[in-house]
Each structure stands twice: as structure tokens, then as C-alpha cells.
Amino acid sequence: MTDTSTKVAVASQPAAQLDLSERDFRPIDWLAQRGIFVFTTVLILVAAVFIDGFASLANITDVFNRAAPIGIVAVGMTFVVISANYLDLSVVAQVATAAVVLIGVSNEYNIVAAMALSLVIALTYGLINGVAVGVFDANAVIVTLSTTFIGLGLLRWLTGGSIYFGPPESLIRSFGTTKIGPFPLSMLVLILMAVLLSLVLTRTNFGFLVRSYGSNRAATRLAGVNTAWVVIGAFMISAIGAMIGGFVLAAFSNTAVSSMSTGFDFEALAAIIVGGTSVFGGRGSVMRTLLGVVFVSVLTNIMVLSGLGFGYQQMAIGALIVTAVSIDALARKATLS
Amino acid sequence: MTAALELGSGESGDNLLARVRTVLGRRTEGRAVALLAVVAVVTAFLEPVVFTSYPVTLGRIALIGLVALGLTAVILMGELDLSVASTLAVSGVVMASIESLPLGIVAALLVGLMIGAANAFFVVAVGINSFIATLGMLFFLRGSAFVLSNEEPVRLANRDAGIAFGKPFLGPLTPRMLLFIGAFIALQVFVTRVRVGREFYAVGGNREAAYDAGIPVTRRIVTGFMISGFVAAMAGVINTLERTAADPTAGSTVLLASFAAAIVGGVLLTGGRGSIFGTLLGATSLGILQVALTLSGVQVDVQNIVIGLVLLLAVITDPNSVRGVVGSVRSLLQGRSRA
Numbered sequence: 159m160t161d162t163s164t165k166v167a168v169a170s171q172p173a174a175q176l177d178l179s180e181r182d183f184r185p186i187d188w189l190a191q192r193g194i195f196v197f198t199t200v201l202i203l204v205a206a207v208f209i210d211g212f213a214s215l216a217n218i219t220d221v222f223n224r225a226a227p228i229g230i231v232a233v234g235m236t237f238v239v240i241s242a243n244y245l246d247l248s249v250v251a252q253v254a255t256a257a258v259v260l261i262g263v264s265n266e267y268n269i270v271a272a273m274a275l276s277l278v279i280a281l282t283y284g285l286i287n288g289v290a291v292g293v294f295d296a297n298a299v300i301v302t303l304s305t306t307f308i309g310l311g312l313l314r315w316l317t318g319g320s321i322y323f324g325p326p327e328s329l330i331r332s333f334g335t336t337k338i339g340p341f342p343l344s345m346l347v348l349i350l351m352a353v354l355l356s357l358v359l360t361r362t363n364f365g366f367l368v369r370s371y372g373s374n375r376a377a378t379r380l381a382g383v384n385t386a387w388v389v390i391g392a393f394m395i396s397a398i399g400a401m402i403g404g405f406v407l408a409a410f411s412n413t414a415v416s417s418m419s420t421g422f423d424f425e426a427l428a429a430i431i432v433g434g435t436s437v438f439g440g441r442g443s444v445m446r447t448l449l450g451v452v453f454v455s456v457l458t459n460i461m462v463l464s465g466l467g468f469g470y471q472q473m474a475i476g477a478l479i480v481t482a483v484s485i486d487a488l489a490r491k492a493t494l495s
Numbered sequence: 496m497t498a499a500l501e502l503g504s505g506e507s508g509d510n511l512l513a514r515v516r517t518v519l520g521r522r523t524e525g526r527a528v529a530l531l532a533v534v535a536v537v538t539a540f541l542e543p544v545v546f547t548s549y550p551v552t553l554g555r556i557a558l559i560g561l562v563a564l565g566l567t568a569v570i571l572m573g574e575l576d577l578s579v580a581s582t583l584a585v586s587g588v589v590m591a592s593i594e595s596l597p598l599g600i601v602a603a604l605l606v607g608l609m610i611g612a613a614n615a616f617f618v619v620a621v622g623i624n625s626f627i628a629t630l631g632m633l634f635f636l637r638g639s640a641f642v643l644s645n646e647e648p649v650r651l652a653n654r655d656a657g658i659a660f661g662k663p664f665l666g667p668l669t670p671r672m673l674l675f676i677g678a679f680i681a682l683q684v685f686v687t688r689v690r691v692g693r694e695f696y697a698v699g700g701n702r703e704a705a706y707d708a709g710i711p712v713t714r715r716i717v718t719g720f721m722i723s724g725f726v727a728a729m730a731g732v733i734n735t736l737e738r739t740a741a742d743p744t745a746g747s748t749v750l751l752a753s754f755a756a757a758i759v760g761g762v763l764l765t766g767g768r769g770s771i772f773g774t775l776l777g778a779t780s781l782g783i784l785q786v787a788l789t790l791s792g793v794q795v796d797v798q799n800i801v802i803g804l805v806l807l808l809a810v811i812t813d814p815n816s817v818r819g820v821v822g823s824v825r826s827l828l829q830g831r832s833r834a
Binding site for chain 2: 303304311315424437483487488
């Protein structure tokens with residue numbers, strides 16, 4: 159602070175620009191960084207007070223049951239978003255495929271074969287998306303849009319669009335129905351996944367490279383990093399997240415059909431962005447995504463309880479994505495200018 | 496740059512050859528020509544009905560092509576408009592909900608323009624990447640279409656107009672074809688002969704340079720998104736007229752095919768390169784492909800697989816990326832030991 163006068167006297171630039179550490183408080187920055195904590199709290203409080211039936215144990219369990227598969231998909235997809243590759247639209251196809259394979263193959267053979275096959279399929283998805291984006295440098299939105307159509311097309315063609323029902327007594331069924339207090343087991347899986355992936359993102363070399371690639375592609379490449387593997391790795395993690403999300407979804411309803419995961423891509427993206435992970439890449443965390451999942455799930459639940467239909471829910475998710483990204487973009491602009 | 500130099504210095508005997516090479520090097524339609532040739536030849540042998548019952552094929556090409564044309568205007572500037580499919584659905588629903596037909600059409604087209612302006616607002620004023628902005632818009636508009644239509648197809652009040660619309664109007668051409676041809680000519684002239692349109696290439700090629708050269712970049716981007724929104728709304732109007740009902744889920748299959756048409760046609764996703772003619776070739780090959788698959792009794796699911804594959808191949812064989820791939824593959828295989 160002592161040399162502020164010299165700065166003003168010497169340069170025509172404002173002092174704030176020279177001294178980054180003493181930046182003024184900006185509401186937009188605060189909103190982008192901390193807003194989600196306040197919004198989630200307020201949303202839950204408002205819902206608890208004003209919405210009939212929100213605070214009941216049955217409803218809270220229901221929220222968890224619906225949040226878990228989307229959350230598991232979202233924490234995996236966070237890696238793709240942080241690596242500045244927008245998103246992985248093909249999770250819709252991946253979740254449905256994993257669910258159908260889990261129920262369908264374990265009906266015919268056994269659950270181990272089902273999970274092994276799912277893993278092979280998930281790794282294939284990760285590899286195809288990752289190679290197309292990382293090696294061929296193609297746009298992630300277009301690549302994953304086409305793999306969604308290919309994947310869903312294959313699934314519907316091979317299954318004939320039929321619904322698979324699991325047996326009334328099975329390991330899958332008991333996983334889907336077991337609860338610890340209000341928490342279904344799927345919620346436990348979500349928390350486990352989040353902790354694990356959070357460690358991968360913050361404590362491992364790979365996690366560091368994902369973040370570094372997301373914030374500066376060229377610099378990461380010039381530093382001698384094999385960037386193709388970083389992108390492939392990010393899509394692999396997204397694919398494995400989508401696979402486990404599909405398992406949980408299938409276990410919850412004990413049925414599987416190719417259309418069961420419609421909208422998962424957008425809800426997962428909304429959760430990631432609302433949580434504060436930047437679509438510009440490089441910045442974000444898995445735990446923030448978890449918070450975003452809570453927000454999105456509570457919001458959807460409120461709309462369902464208030465009797466607002468499918469259309470309104472889609473509008474809300476779309477508006478949420480655009481609003482959250484706008485706040486992020488405006489905060490970045492304010493910081494850079 | 497090198498192309499221009501070559502053209503200027505080539506004076507001797509191999510002048511013609513050099514010039515041909517230069518011209519070919521500049522064109523971006525190579526993949527579309529190849530795809531069209533393969534599709535046309537295979538179809539001519541296996542399913543010649545596609546060509547004998549050409550009104551069906553032409554109608555399909557027109558629907559894919561119209562949306563793809565609007566997209567081309569946006570992609571040329573290095574932006575993307577994913578919301579076109581939902582724009583098609585919303586404008587159709589708006590049109591069908593209004594009793595009077597002319598009023599409905601005007602309202603639908605206005606909705607398209609407004610959506611384009613909204614997309615441009617988020618991209619230009621807020622500074623969001625257009626991939627994400629229009630993705631959010633895609634979902635928001637799809638929801639709006641469901642809400643406006645109460646989640647059911649809306650019947651068109653004036654059904655006779657719809658039936659008349661499907662009849663040949665000029666020779667064998669239906670009004671849909673004529674509108675498509677009109678849009679094609681208008682856009683072709685716009686991006687090659689009109690200054691504003693030519694500046695689209697500059698904005699896409701190097702935005703900073705375009706800005707420094709005095710091109711109003713912001714206004715060009717707004718124009719591009721409004722063209723895309725308007726054209727998508729036009730496709731929505733045509734679709735509604737032909738089916739005499741507006742379906743809130745319309746357009747999801749068109750989205751994939753029209754993207755494939757534009758990208759196969761050589762429009763570079765990073766902007767600055769591509770042509771309207773390439774998009775036309777792309778739309779033609781995809782239209783023939785789709786109709787051929789439908790006529791040979793292939794399920795919709797398998798059609799989606801085929802078109803998805805075409806799109807995936809088109810986007811990874813982008814001339815620019817192929818050049819970089821060689822280097823990437825080398826580093827992928829060799830790797831580098833990290834110290």
C-alpha cells in the first residue's frame with residue numbers, strides 16, 4: 159500500500175490492474191465461486207418450508223435414489239469438462255447400454271459376465287471418443303453426438319427396443335432396495351466414487367495433467383506431455399462413471415430399456431457447471447460437482463412435487479446451464495479486464 | 496498464401512497443371528464428392544427406386560439441406576448452432592397453435608429470428624462458447640416446445656393449405672424444393688458476392704485480424720446466428736405444412752443428418768473454410784443415403800448408426816486435423832519419458 163501513490167503518479171493505468179493481490183471485491187466473482195453453497199442451502203430451506211411433502215423421509219430417499227445415478231455419471235464427466243472438451247454427450251448411450259447389459263446378460267448367464275462385458279463396452283466408448291478427440295483433434299461435441307447415435311442405434315437394433323426385467327430375487331435387486339437410514343446403497347457408491355475421483359484429480363499425476371491440459375493445451379503439449387493419453391484417460395473415466403451409473407440405475411428399478419437414460423447428459427452437465435467447474439477448462443473439482451448434483455436433483459424434485467411436467471423440467475435444466483455458464487463467463491471477463 | 500504465390504509465379508509450361516492443383520487444393524468439397532459418388536453408384540445398383548421416385552428423394556434432400564445451409568453460415572465463422580433441431584420444433588408448434596395460417600408462418604419465422612438473436616447474445620455479449628450456449632438453448636427450446644404443445648402433436652387448423660403445399664408447383668418441383676433452391680441460391684450469392692457474407696470467412700479464419708481490418712465482428716456473428724435461426728424456423732414451417740401437424744419432438748433426426756451434411760461438405764468446424772456448394776453436395780449424398788436405407792427396409796436405428804458413422808468419419812477426417820494426426824500418432828506410440 160505504501161507505493162500506491164507512485165503507481166498512480168507513474169502510470170495512467172489504474173492501480174488495481176497492477177496489483178492483482180489487492181483486487182477489489184467483485185460480486186460476480188463471489189457468485190461464480192461461492193454462489194452454489196448459498197443457492198443450494200436456500201433452495202433446500204425454501205423447499206422444506208413451502209413444498210408439501212418435500213421434507214418427508216420417503217421423498218428424501220427418492221431424491222437420493224434419483225440423484226445417485228446422475229451424480230455418478232456427473233463426477234466421471236467432470237474430468238472431460240475440466241480437460242476443456244465441453245462434455246461427453248454419449249453418456250446417454252453408455253448408461254442405457256450398461257443397464258441393459260447388466261440385467262440382460264445376468265438373466266442369461268451371470269452377473270460377473272455382465273459386468274465384464276459392460277467394462278469392455280465402456281472402455282471401447284472411452285477409447286473411441288478419446289482417440290477421436292485427443293488424436294484426431296476433432297470437436298468433442300460432434301464426436302460424442304455421433305457416438306451417441308451410433309451407440310443408441312446399436313443398442314436398440316440388437317435388443318429390438320425391448321424391456322429387460324430382472325428376477326424378483328437377485329443380487330442386483332437387493333442392492334437396489336437396501337437402505338441405510340434414508341440413504342440407499344447407490345448414494346454410498348456415489349460418495350465413494352466422488353472421493354476416489356477427487357483423489358485422482360487432486361493427488362495423482364494424471365489428475366494434474368488433466369487440469370493443466372484444460373487450462374493451457376499448447377503449454378502442456380510443449381512441456382513434453384503426451385496429451386493424447388490425457389484426453390483418452392479423461393473420456394475413459396467418464397465412460398466408467400457412466401457404466402457404474404447405468405448399473406445403479408438398473409438396480410434401482412430392476413428393469414432396463416434403451417430409453418431409460420434420456421436427459422442424463424444435460425442433467426450431468428448442469429450439475430457440473432452449476433457446481434462451479436468451468437466449461438473453459440482447467441478449473442473445477444469433483445466435490446463441487448457433488449454439490450451441483452444435490453442442487454439439480456432438489457430442483458427437479460421440487461418441480462415434480464409442484465406438478466410441473468417434463469417440458470418445464472427440460473426448460474429449467476436448459477436455463478440453468480445457460481445461466482451458470484453466463485455467470486462463469488462474466489466472472490472471467492471481469493477478472494481479465 | 497502459398498496457393499496465391501504459386502498462382503502468381505506460374506508462367507511456364509506446367510502452368511495449367513499448377514493451376515489445376517491450386518484450384519483443387521483450395522476446394523473443400525473433396526469428401527462430399529467422394530461420398531456422393533459412392534452413395535450414388537451403390538444406390539443406382541441396389542436400390543434404383545431412389546432415382547426413379549425422385550420427388551421423395553428431393554424432398555428429403557431439401558429438409559436436410561435447408562437446416563444444413565443455415566448451419567453453414569454459422570460454422571463458417573467458427574461458431575456452432577446446436578439449437579437448430581429445437582428451433583425447428585418450437586417454430587412448428589408456434590405456427591400450428593395460431594389459427595390464421597399466414598399469421599402463424601410469420602410468427603414462426605419471427606420466433607426463429609429471436610432464437611438466433613438470443614444465441615448470438617450469449618455468444619457475443621456474455622462471451623460463452625457457442626457449443627455450450629446453443630446446447631443449453633437446445634434443451635430449453637425442446638422443453639418450451641413440450642410446454643407450448645402440452646406434450647402432444649398440434650394439428651394445423653388449415654389442413655388444405657398443407658395438402659396443397661405438398662403438390663408439385665412448378666414442373667415436378669414442390670414448393671419445398673423451390674424454397675430450398677431459393678435459400679441455396681440466396682446463401683451462395685450472399686457468401687460469395689455480397690461483402691457482408693464474404694466477411695463471414697474473415698471472421699471465421701482469424702477473428703483478431705478481421706477485427707483489426709475494421710470488420711464489425713459482433714454484427715457479423717449476430718447476422719450468422721439469425722440466418723441459422725431463420726432457416727431452421729423455415730424448415731419447421733415446411734415440416735409442419737407437410738405433416739399438417741406440429742410435433743414437439745420433430746427435428747432430432749434432422750439434427751444429425753444436417754450436421755453430417757455440413758461437415759462432410761467440407762465446412763471446417765474451426766471456421767473460415769467451406770462452401771455452400773459443399774453443403775449442397777453433402778446434403779444430397781445424405782438425403783440419397785437416408786431414402787435408400789428407408790426404401791430397402793432398414794430400421795431407423797440402423798439408419799442412425801450409419802449416419803452417426805458418416806458424421807464421426809467426417810469430423811475426424813477433417814483436412815486440418817488429418818495433418819496433425821500424423822504427429823499425434825507418432826507421439827502417442829513413442830511417448831516421451833517424463834523426467
